[in-house]
Amino acid sequence: MTWIKTVRPSADAAVKAAREAQYSMYPPEYVDPVLPIDDETDGIVASHSLIPDALHHAFATFGALMSPDLPLSRRQHEMIAAVVSVTNRCFYCSLSHVEFRRRVTLDDELAESIRRDYRSAAIDERDRIMLDYVAQLTRDAGRITRADHERLKSAGFDDRVVLQITLIASWFNYINRVADALGVGKS
Numbered sequence: 001m002t003w004i005k006t007v008r009p010s011a012d013a014a015v016k017a018a019r020e021a022q023y024s025m026y027p028p029e030y031v032d033p034v035l036p037i038d039d040e041t042d043g044i045v046a047s048h049s050l051i052p053d054a055l056h057h058a059f060a061t062f063g064a065l066m067s068p069d070l071p072l073s074r075r076q077h078e079m080i081a082a083v084v085s086v087t088n089r090c091f092y093c094s095l096s097h098v099e100f101r102r103r104v105t106l107d108d109e110l111a112e113s114i115r116r117d118y119r120s121a122a123i124d125e126r127d128r129i130m131l132d133y134v135a136q137l138t139r140d141a142g143r144i145t146r147a148d149h150e151r152l153k154s155a156g157f158d159d160r161v162v163l164q165i166t167l168i169a170s171w172f173n174y175i176n177r178v179a180d181a182l183g184v185g186k187s
Contacts, residue, residue, distance in 0.1 A: 003183035006041045007049040014052035019045060021056060025063025027074060029103040034096045044092065044175060047182045058174075065168050071161045072168070074104045076127065080168045082114045083131050087138040090176035092185030129155040134169045141170075 009016035022045060033039045040046055048055035066077055078100050085093035098115040105111065113121035118131045133148055152162050179185065 001042045001183060001185070001187060002047045003186075004047070005050065006046040008040050009049075012049075012052070015049045015055065018052045018056035018059075019049075022059035022063065025060065025066070027066055027077070027100075027104075029074070029078075029100045034099045042184070044179050044184050047178060047184050061167075062171055062175075065164065065171060070164050071158075072164050076130065077168060078104050079114060079118070079123070079127060079131060080134050080165065081172050082111075083118050083134050084138050084169050084172040085176055086115055086118075087135050088173065088176040088180075090180050092179040093172065093176050095185070126155045126157075130157065130165055133165065137166065137169045138173055 007015045009019045033043060045055065045059060048058060066074075068074075072080075081093070081100070082098050085096075086098075088094075094115065098111050110122060114123075118135075119128065123131075129151055133144070133152055136148065137144060149162055152165070153159075157165065
């Protein structure tokens with residue numbers, strides 16, 4: 001459910017076009033919704049439907065950041081999404097991205113451990129450094145320093161990957177705030 005009106009794709013050509021373009025860029029794990037909601041009227045994409053251009057641009061950005069042509073893996077995408085969402089305590093996105101992480105890895109315990117506390121999850125040091133950066137960006141991006149970037153680089157992330165990590169984490173911070181503010185997934 002969302003707390004604002006939404007527009008079904010069948011009722012508006014611009015919404016339909018924006019949704020179709022956006023879905024063509026989605027990772028396959030996103031095909032089936034996590035919550036038992038009508039994705040056409042109550043999901044995060046539907047929450048953007050009153051402004052079809054915003055829907056298109058927001059989710060085209062998402063699709064571009066998840067591109068398999070970029071360095072991060074699907075596993076890492078979902079780790080970032082889950083850590084941002086859990087750090088923000090975003091109900092809809094926490095639930096969704098922990099589940100999408102499970103779908104990507106087929107590892108229930110790993111997905112659950114990321115939800116509980118990524119710092120104690122069975123992940124390698126490189127991913128832990130990435131997630132430390134993501135958590136700091138989420139809590140207070142103003143406190144990110146050059147030293148944080150140097151730590152990422154010393155773990156093997158070049159500037160392009162640092163940018164991808166930053167953009168994915170920032171995008172999910174945006175989407176968490178939209179979901180919470182508009183009641184996505186809440187009754």
